[in-house]
Amino acid sequence: IGWTLMGVWxxxxxxxxxxxxxxxxxQLD
Structure with a gap:
């Protein structure tokens, strides 16, 4: 779960x- 959460973040x-x-x-253009 930790890895998927980290990926989404x-x-x-x-x-x-x-x-x-x-x-x-x-804005620059």
Missing amino acids: IMNIKVRYTKLTWKLNE
């Missing part, structure tokens, strides 16, 4: 990070 962070970088890139 990491995926959520990656999704948030990519969305944040996308917004920054759009």
